[in-house]
């Protein structure tokens with residue numbers, strides 16, 4: 475299985491369960507692993523035959539700016555659903571980190587996998 479990668483993508487959004495968090499924008503840091511077969515794109519040297527990491531990054535930042543969830547779980551689930559639908563992604567792994575949310579931790583967050591891994595039985 476081939477992967478297109480987006481690592482440490484910074485996005486700004488309203489996120490959090492506490493009252494003070496509903497009035498500010500905070501940064502989340504995302505890692506995405508997106509399953510695709512890269513061979514057609516490589517064979518034809520054609521961006522149209524692969525997952526465009528620039529377009530997906532831009533869409534992810536726009537999604538973050540447009541939403542104000544309480545939980546990082548909801549952010550992850552809804553973003554995964556949107557990206558899979560819009561870009562036809564068969565399988566993805568998404569890590570959402572919220573740096574600074576727990577002072578003693580470098581970051582906290584969630585990791586989800588959605589869809590069917592190509593080649594899985």
Ligand SMILES: Nc1nc2c(c(=O)[nH]1)N=C([C@H](O)[C@@H](O)CO)CN2
Pocket residue numbers: 489490491492495544545546547572574575576
């Ligand atoms: N599993 C989760 N735990 C917590 C979340 C969350 O989104 N998922 N959020 C918070 C607060 O918003 C926290 O990030 C504020 O510092 C607490 N726990």
